[in-house]
Amino acid sequence: MTYSYYPGCTLKTKAKDLDFYGRECARALGVELEEIEEWQCCGAVYPVVRDEIATKLSAVRALMAARDEGRELLTLCSACHHVLTRVNHDMLTDPDVRAKANNYLKPQVPYAGETKVVHYLQMLRDEVGFDVLAKAVKNPLKGRKIGAYYGCLLLRPSKVMAFDDPEDPRIIEDFIKALGATPVVYAMRNECCGGYVTLKSEEQSRENVQRIIKNARNHGAEELITACPLCMYNLRKFGDGGMRIEYITELLYEALGLGSVQEPGTGADAGTPADAVCGAGLKS
Amino acid sequence: MRLPEAEIAAVVKQISGSDVKKCMKCGKCSATCPAYGEMRFHPHQFVTMVARGRVDELLKDETVARCLSCFACVERCPRGVEPANVVAAIRVIAEREQGGSNFVPDEVPGLIEADGEIPQQALVSAFRRYRK
Numbered sequence: 001m002t003y004s005y006y007p008g009c010t011l012k013t014k015a016k017d018l019d020f021y022g023r024e025c026a027r028a029l030g031v032e033l034e035e036i037e038e039w040q041c042c043g044a045v046y047p048v049v050r051d052e053i054a055t056k057l058s059a060v061r062a063l064m065a066a067r068d069e070g071r072e073l074l075t076l077c078s079a080c081h082h083v084l085t086r087v088n089h090d091m092l093t094d095p096d097v098r099a100k101a102n103n104y105l106k107p108q109v110p111y112a113g114e115t116k117v118v119h120y121l122q123m124l125r126d127e128v129g130f131d132v133l134a135k136a137v138k139n140p141l142k143g144r145k146i147g148a149y150y151g152c153l154l155l156r157p158s159k160v161m162a163f164d165d166p167e168d169p170r171i172i173e174d175f176i177k178a179l180g181a182t183p184v185v186y187a188m189r190n191e192c193c194g195g196y197v198t199l200k201s202e203e204q205s206r207e208n209v210q211r212i213i214k215n216a217r218n219h220g221a222e223e224l225i226t227a228c229p230l231c232m233y234n235l236r237k238f239g240d241g242g243m244r245i246e247y248i249t250e251l252l253y254e255a256l257g258l259g260s261v262q263e264p265g266t267g268a269d270a271g272t273p274a275d276a277v278c279g280a281g282l283k284s
Numbered sequence: 285m286r287l288p289e290a291e292i293a294a295v296v297k298q299i300s301g302s303d304v305k306k307c308m309k310c311g312k313c314s315a316t317c318p319a320y321g322e323m324r325f326h327p328h329q330f331v332t333m334v335a336r337g338r339v340d341e342l343l344k345d346e347t348v349a350r351c352l353s354c355f356a357c358v359e360r361c362p363r364g365v366e367p368a369n370v371v372a373a374i375r376v377i378a379e380r381e382q383g384g385s386n387f388v389p390d391e392v393p394g395l396i397e398a399d400g401e402i403p404q405q406a407l408v409s410a411f412r413r414y415r416k
């Protein structure tokens with residue numbers, strides 16, 4: 001199966017590890033990810049208020065590019081997945097947003113939310129299958145106690161995201177199990193790390209992260225995994241260092257026996273934040 | 285010229301898409317809110333005050349920016365009221381006023397210098413959340 005792939009700005013720069021290992025593992029599992037051309041940053045925050053149109057257009061362009069290629073649109077970053085899914089829902093259900101976006105973009109064929117947005121984890125579960133994945137594991141992560149950190153963006157609002165049970169999700173736990181490790185269920189796995197306010201209200205984020213990590217540890221987790229670069233940043237910055245935090249794709253890479261992942265900070269993540277702000281370097 | 289309070293309240297209702305009259309004042313949204321201690325007004329108060337047309341106080345309060353947009357209140361409201369959308373509408377209306385931006389590009393170099401690990405996502409979302 002071939003997917004149109006939307007990496008997003010952070011996977012091209014600070015979260016290169018999430019992207020690189022994700023592509024390598026997809027290839028190993030026989031899944032083609034074809035990056036859409038000339039994509040633009042999705043904006044990282046879904047514009048909730050209904051009269052926002054311009055801030056949704058980059059997402060619409062990406063959705064439309066996948067539609068034109070006749071494929072599903074695959075995401076990896078939780079925030080991109082959230083924004084693209086919700087904007088797509090608007091295009092499907094809100095005639096006002098749909099009319100204005102189409103008027104603005106003037107595509108040859110108007111867009112009305114036809115594209116299916118699929119997260120990497122859903123691809124693993126529904127396309128590859130966790131049972132098949134388990135058989136592809138060459139290096140089972142036996143004995144490792146791993147907590148899934150879902151955060152907010154993949155799950156809520158569940159009416160639109162339809163990702164998993166918003167209060168008792170299991171997709172990442174099933175993923176961890178398929179890799180041969182032991183998933184640790186803890187209460188705060190779907191509570192917010194304070195990602196969006198980290199630059200303006202650092203203390204608020206710190207408190208959230210410390211509560212989450214303490215809760216995970218009390219339930220027996222020895223490491224956490226996430227699909228969100230902003231969660232990763234917060235968890236590493238405000239955690240106590242004793243809890244290892246990895247991307248889902250790093251864990252997958254290791255379990256598939258494709259190699260060992262490098263320590264944080266020494267890997268591919270060499271881009272500077274300025275890349276995103278000036279919009280340079282987004283195309284690979 | 286600034287709109288009268290009642291008219292701004294009508295705009296809030298419209299752009300939030302939230303049916304504030306459906307609120308049964310159970311307080312579940314505020315009980316679950318991870319920013320409860322940071323915000324002067326809590327999600328259930330946003331809903332009630334907007335329903336009564338009292339938005340001026342909300343618009344003056346800067347702690348509205350502390351809402352994490354985590355959508356926990358939306359998910360856990362038993363009446364489908366979507367309090368986070370009301371909070372967002374207030375925040376956006378305040379930011380759209382002249383001088384309402386709370387994040388300027390000049391802040392970025394200093395932030396990056398202080399912490400080279402800041403992901404793009406944090407900067408992009410700050411521009412989205414704190415500016416019109």
Ligand code: SF4
Pocket residue numbers: 306307308309310311312313314327328331360361362363364365366367
């Ligand atoms: S949870 Fe819903 S119904 Fe209950 S107080 Fe909050 S907005 Fe009102």
Ligand code: SF4
Pocket residue numbers: 313316317318319320327350351352353354355356357358367368371
């Ligand atoms: S979205 Fe905002 S108001 Fe609602 S629970 Fe989260 S922090 Fe609180």
